Amino acid sequence: MALKVYVDRMSPPSRAVLLFCKVNGIEFEEILLDILKNKHTTPEYKEINPMYKLPTIVDGEFKLFESHAILIYLSCAFLGVPSHWYPSDLSKRSKLHSVLDWHHTNLHRGLGGLLFNTILGQLKGLPLNAEAAKEGEKLLVKSLTKLENFWLKDGRFLVGSFQPSIADISLVCGIMQLELLSKKDHDRILSPYKKVLQWIEDTKSVTAPHFDEVHGILFKVQKRIRERKETQSGITEMKAKL
Amino acid sequence: MALKVYVDRMSPPSRAVLLFCKVNGIEFEEILLDILKNKHTTPEYKEINPMYKLPTIVDGEFKLFESHAILIYLSCAFLGVPSHWYPSDLSKRSKLHSVLDWHHTNLHRGLGGLLFNTILGQLKGLPLNAEAAKEGEKLLVKSLTKLENFWLKDGRFLVGSFQPSIADISLVCGIMQLELLSKKDHDRILSPYKKVLQWIEDTKSVTAPHFDEVHGILFKVQKRIRERKETQSGITEMKAKL
Numbered sequence: 001m002a003l004k005v006y007v008d009r010m011s012p013p014s015r016a017v018l019l020f021c022k023v024n025g026i027e028f029e030e031i032l033l034d035i036l037k038n039k040h041t042t043p044e045y046k047e048i049n050p051m052y053k054l055p056t057i058v059d060g061e062f063k064l065f066e067s068h069a070i071l072i073y074l075s076c077a078f079l080g081v082p083s084h085w086y087p088s089d090l091s092k093r094s095k096l097h098s099v100l101d102w103h104h105t106n107l108h109r110g111l112g113g114l115l116f117n118t119i120l121g122q123l124k125g126l127p128l129n130a131e132a133a134k135e136g137e138k139l140l141v142k143s144l145t146k147l148e149n150f151w152l153k154d155g156r157f158l159v160g161s162f163q164p165s166i167a168d169i170s171l172v173c174g175i176m177q178l179e180l181l182s183k184k185d186h187d188r189i190l191s192p193y194k195k196v197l198q199w200i201e202d203t204k205s206v207t208a209p210h211f212d213e214v215h216g217i218l219f220k221v222q223k224r225i226r227e228r229k230e231t232q233s234g235i236t237e238m239k240a241k242l
Numbered sequence: 243m244a245l246k247v248y249v250d251r252m253s254p255p256s257r258a259v260l261l262f263c264k265v266n267g268i269e270f271e272e273i274l275l276d277i278l279k280n281k282h283t284t285p286e287y288k289e290i291n292p293m294y295k296l297p298t299i300v301d302g303e304f305k306l307f308e309s310h311a312i313l314i315y316l317s318c319a320f321l322g323v324p325s326h327w328y329p330s331d332l333s334k335r336s337k338l339h340s341v342l343d344w345h346h347t348n349l350h351r352g353l354g355g356l357l358f359n360t361i362l363g364q365l366k367g368l369p370l371n372a373e374a375a376k377e378g379e380k381l382l383v384k385s386l387t388k389l390e391n392f393w394l395k396d397g398r399f400l401v402g403s404f405q406p407s408i409a410d411i412s413l414v415c416g417i418m419q420l421e422l423l424s425k426k427d428h429d430r431i432l433s434p435y436k437k438v439l440q441w442i443e444d445t446k447s448v449t450a451p452h453f454d455e456v457h458g459i460l461f462k463v464q465k466r467i468r469e470r471k472e473t474q475s476g477i478t479e480m481k482a483k484l
Contacts, residue, residue, distance in 0.1 A: 050392050051344070062333055069339035076332055090318055091304055097311035102293070104346035150292050 003028040004058040006048065008035045009217045012111075013067030014055040016173040020071055020166065022210040024081045028057075036123055068100045071166035084163035095159040099151055099167045103174070107147070110140030111174055119180045119225060137189070144193050147171075152195045156202055164206050172203040176215055179222050182229060245270040246300040248290065250277045251459045254353075255309030256297040258415040262313055262408065264452040266323045278365055310342045313408040326405035337401040341393055341409045345416070349389070352382030353416055361422045361467060379431070386435050389413075394437045398444055406448050414445040418457055421464050424471060 005021065005028045007014035021028050033039040033054060041052050049056040049065045056065040059077065064070055075086035087093050113136020117129045154160035158167045175196070178186050190197060204211045247263065247270045249256035263270050275281040275296060283294050291298040291307045298307040301319065306312055317328035329335050355378020359371040396402035400409045417438070420428050432439060446453045 051388065062336075064336055064340055066340040066343035068343050069336055072339055073332065073336040090315065094304075094306055094311055094315040097314055098306055098308040101308035101310050101346065104343065105351075109347075109351075146293065 004031055005029065006031045006033055006040075006045070006054055006056045006058075008033055008040070008054050009214065010221065011035065011054055012108075012173040012177050013170070015176070015214050015218075016067055016166075016170045017055045017057070017070050017074075019173065019207055019210055019214045020074060020085070020169055022214065023169075023207050024074070024078065024085070026074060026078050026081075068103075068166070068170060071170065075166060082163075084161070085166050087165070092159070092161070096165055096167050099158050100170065102146075102151075103167070103171055106139065107143040107171060108174055110136050110138075110143050111177055112136065114140055115177055115180060141189065144190070144196055147199075148193045148195050152199055157199065164203060168199070168203045169207065172200050175200060176218060179215075179218055180225060182226065246273055247271070248273045248275055248282075248287070248296055248298040248300075250275055250282070250296050251456065252463065253277065253296055254350075254415040254419050255412070257418070257456050257460075258309055258408075258412045259297045259299070259312050259316075261415065261449055261452055261456045262316060262327070262411055264456065265411075265449050266316070266320065266327070268316060268320050268323075310345075310408070310412060313412065317408060324405075326403070327408050329407070334401070334403070338407055338409050341400050342412065344388075344393075345409070345413055348381065349385040349413060350416055352378050352380075352385050353419055354378065356382055357419055357422060383431065386432070386438055389441075390435045390437045394441055399441065406445060410441070410445045411449065414442050417442060418460060421457075421460055422467060424468065 003021075003026065005017060007018055007030060009015055009018070009032070018030065020026075033045065035054065039045070040049075040054055046052065048058060048063055051065060053065055055067055055070060056063065057070050057073070059073075064073055072086055075081050086096065114133055115136070117133035117136060121128060151158050156162050157164050158171065159165075175190075178189060181189070245263075245268065247259060249260055249272060251257055251260070251274070260272065262268075275287065277296065281287070282296055288294065290300060290305055293307060295307055297309055297312060298305065299312050299315070301315075306315055314328055317323050328338065356375055357378070359375035359378060363370060393400050398404050399406050400413065401407075417432075420431060423431070
């Protein structure tokens, strides 16, 4: 029985897991659950993941959620995954755990705070919260500064590495969510971080052509959002189009 | 050169790392940095941890921060640590990673939101934020429900285990921070969760006598906070006493 991967490609952790499988030639069945349409809150999915979150994998009888845990599992469970994705050397592996933990409470939280309280909350029909968006952007900018000056200080990839790891995939898929902002806001936030920009390009390049394929839906939604802003068409209309 | 452990015992992740070392007989030098007195923001400490966060370990030339990453490192680097703390079986280990990841964005975040915007922010002289405290409590209660009904569903300890792991230490040290609330608030929040309460007692019991020793300062501060509430003495006076 092939590995089952439950995802919504609009969610960065879902894209990270998909991308990792594709890059490493892991066979899987992709099950798309549209969060906007609440397809992740059904009783059937509750049996698979009682947290109602995405992504989740089911490998035979084994169920697992939380994308970092999934990426580590896949690195270890599937033969043929090159060791640079999740090194066995204790020091390197520990630094990888450190940046993945940092991601949760810094970069991921900042991105979520900014995007959920601007674009994504709006797609779900929730009221916007300018104060929370501002707080999110503050944490995001602080996190980008740490990426630039610390995590990317010594290598082409995270934690001083010259080969990509699961952390590069996870964090870059997160930052890609900024594509949903207007071009002006996207560039205002990201352009001061030259190493970060180069690292995003390097991660895209080592995971090509899968990176663009997995991010296709993101760019479709980006186009709709930017068009809407220009034409001032309503959010309901945009949702109907998706 | 002995392992160096930089901590503030008022911080749950610091206590988790200390407790783990003590329970497993790992020799270490404890370096206390008082967060209230900004001892973690010095240029000397920046060299050790540029994020200015606690805990951090230094093992020879190797520096590591983020408490989950540290607990995993210690489990692997020190001979004689029993395997139940961080099982080598891939399924068990993956479930452990999953609950540790979940901790970051649920229980830990809820606890932080509630406590930082009530008691702890006040100790740092920051303005209180009732709305953020309320949001924190909401996430905390949701997380406690998931602990009770999912993570502790099948075993005495987390993820269906009958022996403790690094996740039990990490999460219980977090929940202990609720001791800083008034007894009434503490009991109001925790008393509906019978399995959680039993699990806290079980974790205390398997890590005795170190658990109480590591939490000594927390109970001292609790006493001062509760006295202050009764006598209405000022926050400045309480800080001076600590």
